[in-house]
Amino acid sequence: MPFACLFVPDFSVQAVARVEPELRDKPVGVFAGAAPSTKVFAVNSAARSLGIEVGMTKVQAEGFAGIEWRWRSPAEEKTAHAALLDCAWTISPRVQNAEKENAGDLDDTVVLDLAGCDKLFGSTEKIAQDLARVTANVGFEANVAVADNYSAAVTAAQGFSGVTVIAPGQESAHIGVLALESLRVPQELLETLRRWGIHTCAQFGALPEIAVIERFGQEGRRWQQIAQGRDTSPLIALDFPEQFEECMEMETPVELLEPLLFLLNRLLDQLCARLRMHVLAISEVRVTLTLERNDSRRKEPLQHIRTIRLPVPAKEGKFLLKLLQLDLEAHPPTLPVTGIGIVAIPAKTRSRQLGLFLPLSPDPERLEVMLARIRSTVGESRVGSPELLDTHRPNAFEQKHFVQPEIVWKDGGNEGTARAALRIYRPPLAANVELRDGKPVRLTCEGASRAILAFAGPWKTKGDWWSETAWARDEWDVEVRALRPKREMETGQLQEKEIALYRIYKDQLAKRWFVEGIYD
Amino acid sequence: MEGFRGQVAAELQPCGVVELDAVLGGGFPRGSLVELCGAASSGRTGLAFSLLAQATAQQEACAFVDVSDSLDPASLAAAGVDLPRVLWVRCGETQGKSDGAESSGFFAAPEKRTREKAAYPASEKTLRGQFWTHPREQLRGIEKEIPSLLRGRAKVAESAGIHVVNVRAGRDLAKKSPELSPSKIEMSRNSARENYEKASVRYQTAGAKPWKRLEQALKTTDLLLHSGGWGVVVVDLADISWVDARRINLNVWFRFRRELENTKTILLLLGEESCAKSCASLVLRCERKAEHWSRAAQDCNSGVSILQGFAVQGEVMRSRKQSQPADCARWQTQVMAR
Numbered sequence: 001m002p003f004a005c006l007f008v009p010d011f012s013v014q015a016v017a018r019v020e021p022e023l024r025d026k027p028v029g030v031f032a033g034a035a036p037s038t039k040v041f042a043v044n045s046a047a048r049s050l051g052i053e054v055g056m057t058k059v060q061a062e063g064f065a066g067i068e069w070r071w072r073s074p075a076e077e078k079t080a081h082a083a084l085l086d087c088a089w090t091i092s093p094r095v096q097n098a099e100k101e102n103a104g105d106l107d108d109t110v111v112l113d114l115a116g117c118d119k120l121f122g123s124t125e126k127i128a129q130d131l132a133r134v135t136a137n138v139g140f141e142a143n144v145a146v147a148d149n150y151s152a153a154v155t156a157a158q159g160f161s162g163v164t165v166i167a168p169g170q171e172s173a174h175i176g177v178l179a180l181e182s183l184r185v186p187q188e189l190l191e192t193l194r195r196w197g198i199h200t201c202a203q204f205g206a207l208p209e210i211a212v213i214e215r216f217g218q219e220g221r222r223w224q225q226i227a228q229g230r231d232t233s234p235l236i237a238l239d240f241p242e243q244f245e246e247c248m249e250m251e252t253p254v255e256l257l258e259p260l261l262f263l264l265n266r267l268l269d270q271l272c273a274r275l276r277m278h279v280l281a282i283s284e285v286r287v288t289l290t291l292e293r294n295d296s297r298r299k300e301p302l303q304h305i306r307t308i309r310l311p312v313p314a315k316e317g318k319f320l321l322k323l324l325q326l327d328l329e330a331h332p333p334t335l336p337v338t339g340i341g342i343v344a345i346p347a348k349t350r351s352r353q354l355g356l357f358l359p360l361s362p363d364p365e366r367l368e369v370m371l372a373r374i375r376s377t378v379g380e381s382r383v384g385s386p387e388l389l390d391t392h393r394p395n396a397f398e399q400k401h402f403v404q405p406e407i408v409w410k411d412g413g414n415e416g417t418a419r420a421a422l423r424i425y426r427p428p429l430a431a432n433v434e435l436r437d438g439k440p441v442r443l444t445c446e447g448a449s450r451a452i453l454a455f456a457g458p459w460k461t462k463g464d465w466w467s468e469t470a471w472a473r474d475e476w477d478v479e480v481r482a483l484r485p486k487r488e489m490e491t492g493q494l495q496e497k498e499i500a501l502y503r504i505y506k507d508q509l510a511k512r513w514f515v516e517g518i519y520d
Numbered sequence: 521m522e523g524f525r526g527q528v529a530a531e532l533q534p535c536g537v538v539e540l541d542a543v544l545g546g547g548f549p550r551g552s553l554v555e556l557c558g559a560a561s562s563g564r565t566g567l568a569f570s571l572l573a574q575a576t577a578q579q580e581a582c583a584f585v586d587v588s589d590s591l592d593p594a595s596l597a598a599a600g601v602d603l604p605r606v607l608w609v610r611c612g613e614t615q616g617k618s619d620g621a622e623s624s625g626f627f628a629a630p631e632k633r634t635r636e637k638a639a640y641p642a643s644e645k646t647l648r649g650q651f652w653t654h655p656r657e658q659l660r661g662i663e664k665e666i667p668s669l670l671r672g673r674a675k676v677a678e679s680a681g682i683h684v685v686n687v688r689a690g691r692d693l694a695k696k697s698p699e700l701s702p703s704k705i706e707m708s709r710n711s712a713r714e715n716y717e718k719a720s721v722r723y724q725t726a727g728a729k730p731w732k733r734l735e736q737a738l739k740t741t742d743l744l745l746h747s748g749g750w751g752v753v754v755v756d757l758a759d760i761s762w763v764d765a766r767r768i769n770l771n772v773w774f775r776f777r778r779e780l781e782n783t784k785t786i787l788l789l790l791g792e793e794s795c796a797k798s799c800a801s802l803v804l805r806c807e808r809k810a811e812h813w814s815r816a817a818q819d820c821n822s823g824v825s826i827l828q829g830f831a832v833q834g835e836v837m838r839s840r841k842q843s844q845p846a847d848c849a850r851w852q853t854q855v856m857a858r
Contacts, residue, residue: 062589359579360784362749374609377743378736382610386593388604397593402607407579418537420829420853421565421595423588423758454813456827459858477827477855479811485561487763487794500561501811501827517592519830519855520565520758 002114002124002168003150003235004091005098006084006135007143007157011108012042015080016070018093018139019248019266023068031058032072037384041072073342075247081107082245083274084142085238087134088112090277093129094237098154105184109157111150113235128163138273155201158182171229176202185223189216201227244344246271253292253336260289260337261325267342268317268324275346283347285320290339304333311403312364313347319365324459326372330380361404371402392463393471394516395424420519421501428514429483431504443480443504445515450480453499462508472508475516477501483515530801534614536570536600539849540834547574548788549840551780552801553773555789557762562806564790568754569599571788576602576741580751581657583607583712583744587730587737588759598856607744611736683824730760738772745779745787754788762793773799803837809850811842829854 008014012030017023029052032041039060047067061069070138081097088095098109114127121127121234124146126428135142145164152171154162159175159182178201180190193393212220246267254260264287275282291302308323350364362370363472374383384399391421431445443450457476464470482498501519506512532546541547548554548571557566575582582605589610597603606610632742736753744753757765773796780787787798794803829852836847 028819080810182748205822276662306619360528360749360751361579361581362747366747367749370743371607373743374740376609377739378609382612384608385606386591386596386605386608388593395592395594399608399610403604404581405602405604418563418832418851418853419566419595419599420855421569421599422592423565424588424592426589446647454811456813475858484560484759487761489762489793495559497558499808501808502557517590519561519827 002086002146002148004112004114004124004128004131004144004146005153005157006088006110006131007098007145007154008080008084008108008110008135009139009143009161010042010044011080011106012072012077013044013079014140015314016073017044018080018083019068019076019270021139021266023070024139024189027052027067029061029067029069030072031069066111071251072247075249075339077106079246080140082109082241083138083270084108084135084140085241086244086274087131087138087142088259089240090134091121091131092117093240094235096235096238101234109154111154111235113237114146125165128165132163134277138277139270146368147174147229149230150227150233155229158184166229172202172205173228175229176200176205180204180227183226185222186219186482189220189223189378192216197292205229242345243272244271244346245341247341248337249290249339250337253338255336257325257328257332260328260340261321263340264324264342265317265321265342268320269292271342271344272315272317272320275344276316278346280319280346281315281347281349282310282344283313284309284345285324286343286345287324287503288341288343289333289337290341291333291335292338294335301339302335304335304337305332310368311352311401312368314365314368315349316365319369322369323372326369326376330374330376359407364404372497394461394473395426421519423520424517428505428516429487431513433504433506433513440476440504442477443478443483443502443515445483448483450483452478452480454479458506470509473505474508475503475505477503477519523682525850526758530717531784534574535567536574537567537834537851539848539851540567540804543834543836543847543849544839548786549801550784550786551711551782552840553777553780553787553789553796553799554662555791555796555800555803556557556805556806557791557793557796557837559808560758561830562808563830563834563853564806565756565758566599567806568756568788568790569596569601571786572596572606572754573600573602575751575786576605577781578751579605581607582752583609583754584748585609585611585737585740585753585755586742587733587756590759591756601786609737611733611739611740663782719832734760734764734768738768741776741787742779745776745785748783748785750785752786752788754790757791757795758790760791762791762795765795766793767792768795771799772798773797800838801840803839805831805835805837807835809833812852827855830852 012032013028016030017028025046027044027047027050029043029047030041031038033039035058040052040054040056040058040061042054043052044504050064050067052061052064052067061067070140083370084107085095085097092112092114094113094115096111097107098111114124117125117127121130128146129146131144132142135144143161143164145153145160145166147153147166148168148171152166152175155175155178156166159178164174178272180193180201183201193199193204198207204224207224208263209221209224210393212224213426216223219515248263248267250263271282271346286305286307289306291304306324306327308320308327314320371383381399383402385402386397387394387400389398429445431443433440433444434442440452440455443452455476455478458474458475460472460474464473465472479499479501481496482500483502485494485496487494503516503519505514505516507514530549530551532544532548532768533550534541534547535544558564560666572582572584577600582601583608586608589612591608592609593603593608596606694753734757737757741753741755744750776787777796777799789800807832809831812828831850831852833848833850
């Protein structure tokens with residue numbers, strides 16, 4: 001049963017370079033630790049060739065010119081590890097983190113079970129090449145090894161650079177040439193073996209097993225089995241994540257929206273690339289901006305969280321960036337930003353059968369951006385499709401987010417049923433109505449006094465009498481000269497003879513009259 | 521002549537009023553700008569709803585740009601419109617958005633460019649700007665606001681009570697500040713009702729020019745047409761005086777017409793008078809001819825009565841397609857049952 005292993009050398013450096021692609025071809029070092037014990041935590045090969053070594057103090061390291069220095073970011077390492085797992089999940093559903101031998105080991109190694117994958121993806125050589133390509137797309141320079149057992153694959157990936165495929169039965173021969181340091185053997189055991197003159201895995205594997213157990217115990221026996229390329233550990237598969245996360249910590253706070261969007265664009269591209277590997281789209285994006293806190297006495301981070309829910313799953317980073325831009329323009333953070341975290345909730349990609357004779361409908365992704373733009377123009381709560389509420393209260397409605405409904409074919413239209421529409425005044429116009437024998441005869445509103453020419457009513461309605469939002473009103477339809485008459489085209493004077501139909505009502509609780517709207 | 525395309529017959533969208541569709545040769549032309557004009561209570565809104573009902577019945581997405589925030593969703597539903605297929609954009613909110621809408625040169629009036637806008641271009645909406653404002657900026661414009669406070673005109677307030685409160689506030693201020701002579705305080709001595717009415721008239725006439733709402737509506741329409749895929753886009757200028765509506769630059773309508781070409785979208789413009797001029801492929805004037813009251817209402821002396829509806833006459837004022845100017849259709853509308 002073959003196993004594959006992905007190992008990212010200089011993981012801390014590559015985690016930083018993944019979100020800053022311009023660092024990939026430069027010598028880069030990573031500091032860790034609080035001053036004054038700040039030391040070099042990791043360097044890449046280019047920096048190593050210039051003489052930088054892990055463990056140097058910051059003062060020593062900064063004496064070297066031409067090296068890009070960054071601080072270690074556990075958050076970025078965590079998302080880099082998640083991205084590495086995603087690479088493995090593209091090939092096999094059975095994926096596991098490699099066991100950590102020491103407490104300080106990084107999550108830089110991932111093992112996947114290739115049982116049955118050859119039927120889907122081809123030979124083990126091709127799978128190994130595919131894994132290398134996928135990890136390169138995510139931004140890693142990873143070592144890939146395929147072997148017939150778990151530990152051999154891990155040892156080969158950590159020991160050989162590039163792609164290594166070990167034929168079944170050849171594990172011992174391949175791993176034997178590796179130095180003992182590549183096994184990550186505990187330092188105490190390593191020093192003992194060195195004193196014995198043992199430097200390679202082959203030499204260690206050739207020692208008598210009983211003698212090794214007598215001197216090193218079961219731990220020594222396990223290391224010897226690893227050096228021999230013999231399987232010792234089972235693979236315990238991880239669960240597929242329910243959300244994908246990318247984050248970044250800035251060394252200097254960002255105060256402007258444009259550079260912030262530039263960084264968001266990078267993270268969104270990374271997220272979309274990871275989701276594309278799983279043929280997934282994004283249904284919800286949650287952006288958490290960590291803000292700079294001026295009050296140094298309080299330690300908890302100040303965060304600005306924005307959530308965008310998409311009615312249709314999206315997989316384009318530019319589209320998401322535009323939505324985020326419009327949202328952040330409407331709701332900007334109040335302080336400079338020192339960290340960004342993006343969480344994406346995955347969803348299955350939209351599949352829709354297109355046709356030549358489908359009715360007109362806006363493109364869902366462009367529709368979302370357009371709605372966001374309109375919201376920024378007229379206001380958040382003033383865009384959407386109307387929905388009537390289940391109540392008799394007049395003018396009771398709400399606006400819901402506009403989503404193009406599914407097509408449901410109905411038979412025919414509603415020809416021949418033209419309706420007179422009511423145009424509502426929001427808020428209703430306060431009016432004064434003169435009554436005679438309980439019937440309206442004169443309407444005064446907006447400084448104009450009009451004789452009522454004809455009327456119909458009253459329609460008495462009331463509701464919610466059991467609550468604080470009680471309402472009661474008497475409605476009348478009246479015909480009067482227009483309250484807001486049109487101007488003449490020729491003279492520009494107001495038309496005095498223009499007649500209009502209005503709906504007026506008396507609020508029985510407030511004992512006041514209002515003009516609710518006009519029939520049109 | 522070879523190389524010249526023959527005139528392609530425009531696709532027509534029935535509006536749901538049989539009489540009018542017959543006059544128009546089948547309905548409203550798609551991919552064009554159509555104007556419905558008429559006075560108040562002339563039936564133009566009902567006709568627009570009827571067209572929306574037809575379009576949504578064909579599963580098309582429609583948009584209603586409501587310049588005056590006067591759309592009644594209950595009427596829309598009663599007209600047979602499938603509400604989830606209608607995007608309703610309500611213009612007019614000013615809180616927090618008064619400076620947000622960028623001036624796009626829709627109007628002939630010269631653009632007022634403030635010093636703040638010049639200093640900070642729209643692309644650089646800084647986060648820093650949210651942190652702290654210099655007191656000088658906070659006090660800018662206060663010299664213009666104080667006289668309006670004293671006059672009781674105050675800010676545009678859309679509820680009836682606020683006007684009265686402002687008038688009282690002006691009185692209170694006058695009592696508290698005896699150094700302000702009464703002659704300088706332009707305030708009515710009449711009853712609160714009269715004060716309210718005058719304030720309302722000022723609000724409706726001088727104090728509430730619709731430029732901001734129009735600006736929002738035209739920008740929204742531009743976005744809608746640019747995104748494409750809409751069956752009918754209604755721009756409701758019915759509550760805007762034609763005097764104001766005609767201040768919209770003609771190049772706006774030209775641009776809209778160009779965006780509509782080779783699409784299936786109908787841009788329906790409701791207004792008092794035609795303002796898109798030659799950009800409109802069809803101009804219809806609606807006029808209310810006779811309303812139908814229940815018999816009991818006609819003498820104003822009886823009891824409960826009903827407004828049943830009214831007759832509307834639609835006259836073709838301009839048409840590039842089948843129908844000829846002066847063609848008329850008459851149809852009956854029904855008022856929504858309570």
